[in-house]
Amino acid sequence: MQGVPHLFDHPADTAEFRCPAHRAGVELYRAHIVRYAFDPHVHDGFGLGAIESGVERFRYRGADHIAPAGSLVLMNPDELHTGRAETDGGWRYRMVYIEQAAVDAITGESGWWFGDAVQNDAASARRITALLDALWQAREPLAFDSLLLQLLGEFRRHACVPRAARAEASARFAPVIDYLHAHLAERITLDELAAVAGLSPFHFLRTFQASHHATPQQMLMAFRLAAAKRLLAAGEAPAQAAAASGLTDQAHLTRAFVRRYGVTPARYQRRLLR
Structure with a gap:
C-alpha cells in the first residue's frame, strides 16, 4: 500500500487491488478509508466482503445502510452505491468483486442475488476476512481457486434467487x-x-x-x-x-x-x- 495514501484527502486513506492473471472476472480489494467519500459508482460483478473495523455508511438501492465491524457487505452487480466513514477512525474492509459468470462457473449455480446489503454475522465475517487475506497471499492458481470456492461457500448462505x-x-x-x-x-x-x-x-x-x-x-x-x-x-x-x-x-x-x-x-x- 506504499505510495497510495497521498492520493486521498487524508493520509490514513489507503486502497489496494489485485487481479489474478489466471481467473477472469475476479478482483480483490482491501482498504482503510477515514475521510474519503466515494461518489456513486457500480461494479461489473458482485461486491462481497467484510468490515474488519470501524463503521461504513453507504447509499444503495435508494436507502442508507450502516455496516459495522463484524458485518458482511453484499452488493449485486451494476447497482449504484456510495461509501463513507461513519466513525472518526474510518473503516477497514476487504472485498472481492466477482462477475456473475464467474460465480456461475465456480459454484455450478445461477441466479445468485442478495436481498440485504448488510448482514451482521461476526463469525462469518471473521472467516471471510481470513479467506480474503489468504487469497491475497496465494500465488499458485490451484491454491487461489480452492480458496475462492471456499469463500463463495461462505457467501452462499446469504444468497437467494430474485423475487x-x-x-x-x-x-x-x-x-x-x-x-x-x-x-x-x-x-x-x-x-x-x-x-x-x-x-x-x-x-x-x-x-x-x-x-x-x-x-x-x-x-x-x-x-x-x-x-x-x-x-x-x-x-x-x-x-x-x-x-x-x-x-x-x-x-x-x-x-x-x-x-x-x-x-x-x-x-x-x-x-x-x-
Whole structure:
C-alpha cells in the first residue's frame, strides 16, 4: 500500500487491488478509508466482503445502510452505491468483486442475488476476512481457486434467487441497460432510451428511476467508469480508455475515477498485482 495514501484527502486513506492473471472476472480489494467519500459508482460483478473495523455508511438501492465491524457487505452487480466513514477512525474492509459468470462457473449455480446489503454475522465475517487475506497471499492458481470456492461457500448462505417483482423489473429495463452498455461513447437522448423501453420519455424516466434508484444518466456514467476500469486492468493507456468508454478526455477520466474508486487510473494500473 506504499505510495497510495497521498492520493486521498487524508493520509490514513489507503486502497489496494489485485487481479489474478489466471481467473477472469475476479478482483480483490482491501482498504482503510477515514475521510474519503466515494461518489456513486457500480461494479461489473458482485461486491462481497467484510468490515474488519470501524463503521461504513453507504447509499444503495435508494436507502442508507450502516455496516459495522463484524458485518458482511453484499452488493449485486451494476447497482449504484456510495461509501463513507461513519466513525472518526474510518473503516477497514476487504472485498472481492466477482462477475456473475464467474460465480456461475465456480459454484455450478445461477441466479445468485442478495436481498440485504448488510448482514451482521461476526463469525462469518471473521472467516471471510481470513479467506480474503489468504487469497491475497496465494500465488499458485490451484491454491487461489480452492480458496475462492471456499469463500463463495461462505457467501452462499446469504444468497437467494430474485423475487418475481425484482425479476420483472429487471427484465423490463434489460434492453435499456444493454443499450447503455452498447453506446457508451455516444450522446444518448432520453427519447432514444424511451423508445427502447417502449414508453413515453418522461414515463420511462420516472419508472426507470423508481426501479434503479438512479437516473439513466447516472447509470450511463457509472457504466462508462466501469468500462474504463476494465480497459485499464487490461493494460489500455488512460487516454485510450477514456476515449473508448465515452469520457471527454483523460482528465475527465482521472477526476471521475478518483471520485468513484479513490485512486487515479495510472495508480490503479500499477497497483494491480498479477
